Amino acid sequence: MTSDILYKIDLAGTSNIIQLSKPERQIALDLLSLSKIMAKDVELTQPLLERLCVALAPHKRLPEELLSEIFVLCMPCAAIIVPPIVGEHTPWTLRRVCAPWRRIALGESRLWNNLQLRRPFSWDLKGEKLQKYLEHLQREIVHPTLPISFDFYGSEPTGAFVSTVRAYFLQPDLHRFRHLSMGDTHSINEVLRISGTSLANLSSLTISSNSASAINSLSRPVPLFQNGLASLRRLKLELGNPRAELLVPPNIPWHQLTDLMLSTPSSMFNVAFLDVLSAAKTLRQCNSLVRCCIAVNPRAKSNEVTNDTVIKPVSLPTLRAFELLCVPKTHVSTPGANDPVVPFLDALEVPALVELRIRGYNAPNQHATLSALVHRSSCSLRVCELLGDERLGYPRGVFPESSRL
Numbered sequence: 001m002t003s004d005i006l007y008k009i010d011l012a013g014t015s016n017i018i019q020l021s022k023p024e025r026q027i028a029l030d031l032l033s034l035s036k037i038m039a040k041d042v043e044l045t046q047p048l049l050e051r052l053c054v055a056l057a058p059h060k061r062l063p064e065e066l067l068s069e070i071f072v073l074c075m076p077c078a079a080i081i082v083p084p085i086v087g088e089h090t091p092w093t094l095r096r097v098c099a100p101w102r103r104i105a106l107g108e109s110r111l112w113n114n115l116q117l118r119r120p121f122s123w124d125l126k127g128e129k130l131q132k133y134l135e136h137l138q139r140e141i142v143h144p145t146l147p148i149s150f151d152f153y154g155s156e157p158t159g160a161f162v163s164t165v166r167a168y169f170l171q172p173d174l175h176r177f178r179h180l181s182m183g184d185t186h187s188i189n190e191v192l193r194i195s196g197t198s199l200a201n202l203s204s205l206t207i208s209s210n211s212a213s214a215i216n217s218l219s220r221p222v223p224l225f226q227n228g229l230a231s232l233r234r235l236k237l238e239l240g241n242p243r244a245e246l247l248v249p250p251n252i253p254w255h256q257l258t259d260l261m262l263s264t265p266s267s268m269f270n271v272a273f274l275d276v277l278s279a280a281k282t283l284r285q286c287n288s289l290v291r292c293c294i295a296v297n298p299r300a301k302s303n304e305v306t307n308d309t310v311i312k313p314v315s316l317p318t319l320r321a322f323e324l325l326c327v328p329k330t331h332v333s334t335p336g337a338n339d340p341v342v343p344f345l346d347a348l349e350v351p352a353l354v355e356l357r358i359r360g361y362n363a364p365n366q367h368a369t370l371s372a373l374v375h376r377s378s379c380s381l382r383v384c385e386l387l388g389d390e391r392l393g394y395p396r397g398v399f400p401e402s403s404r405l
Contacts, residue, residue: 179204203231208238234259254285258318261293263325276311276340280347283314290318295325298340311347319350326360345369353379358386 062070177199235257262274262282274282279296286292316322326341341361346369356370374381 177202179206181206181208199229201231202229204234204236205229205232206236206238208236229253230256233257236261236263238263254282256288257286258288258290260286260289260291263293263295276344280311280314280344283316284312287315288318289316291321292316292319293323293325296341296344298326311343313349314347315349317349318352320352321355322348322350322353323357324359324361326358342369345373348373348377350377351379353377354381355383356381356385357383361386 178201180199180202229252232253233256235252236259238261262279274294274296276296276298279294283289283292283294324341350373356373358370370384370386374384
């Protein structure tokens with residue numbers, strides 16, 4: 001009898017467990033049905049969401065080839081300089097684009113063609129510093145396709161360092177050089193003497209020196225210019241000696257330049273650079289310029305220009321930004337005084353000009369002269385400024401809004 005009771009109790013417990021498990025099975029079935037419904041709903045709504053995203057962002061409908069072209073056009077026109085410690089930095093462009101554009105950029109070879117390694121090269125490097133520098137150069141050679149930007153500055157060179165320069169400039173990878181920046185006669189002469197045709201891909205050249213001989217050395221027949229600079233687009237010549245007389249280098253391919261600066265260091269605004277006639281003659285050869293900054297000395301002894309002088313037209317059809325630096329103390333006190341800047345501005349033809357800045361020029365008829373330039377060229381200026389030298393009491397003003405076109 002006892003066994004019968006235990007058996008009955010066991011059967012009753014099993015029956016209760018079975019009854020409790022039925023709702024759980026039903027819940028599992030309901031969840032399975034719900035997941036199927038949700039999956040089907042996703043299949044129906046996903047295309048709609050994609051169409052809405054495309055409508056809100058039309059660029060997503062464009063092929064990657066076209067997006068790649070847009071990306072290249074939006075890149076900075078100047079080279080992206082990679083700092084010496086590359087590991088601590090990322091290229092400027094890649095830090096400012098979203099993930100899809102970054103993926104396109106990483107696959108775009110033209111982005112990498114716009115990167116440059118910048119190497120400061122100083123005559124003052126000696127001993128351990130020189131050894132570390134040479135180690136940097138050896139590591140750079142491991143990357144045979146990355147363009148290089150080189151800066152040469154310093155004092156008197158030593159024999160060992162001149163040998164180092166020669167050794168590096170005789171390397172077979174000089175075609176990687178895109179920018180050269182030099183600041184003393186020794187480095188300029190040494191580089192120009194041994195470079196020859198190896199710098200055919202050089203696109204930017206900067207020479208900044210207090211000595212006119214450093215820049216005038218470019219006027220001599222040298223291999224770099226004799227053999228051509230087919231890729232040169234940007235040229236910057238800075239002269240810091242107010243008593244130096246500059247010879248405009250005739251061997252430079254002026255016709256292919258897009259960026260030109262014949263100027264002075266910003267800290268030396270009172271430096272005489274070119275006379276008006278030399279400036280006009282130089283610009284007349286630069287018919288592809290987009291940006292230009294040039295310093296002139298209206299009172300240079302070589303000027304034979306009066307208010308009645310007619311300078312041959314200087315046509316710059318693609319010029320968009322022009323800055324003219326005049327030596328201070330050129331203020332014309334009386335309307336009849338000689339003002340060589342007037343014939344110079346009258347000779348300019350700049351139909352594409354949008355930015356015009358003139359510094360250090362203060363004359364009674366300056367607004368009339370600039371108005372005539374704007375009307376004659378039929379250009380649409382967005383920025384037109386007259387900036388005097390405040391240290392000498394010259395006013396700082398903006399070209400009147402009513403005179404703009």
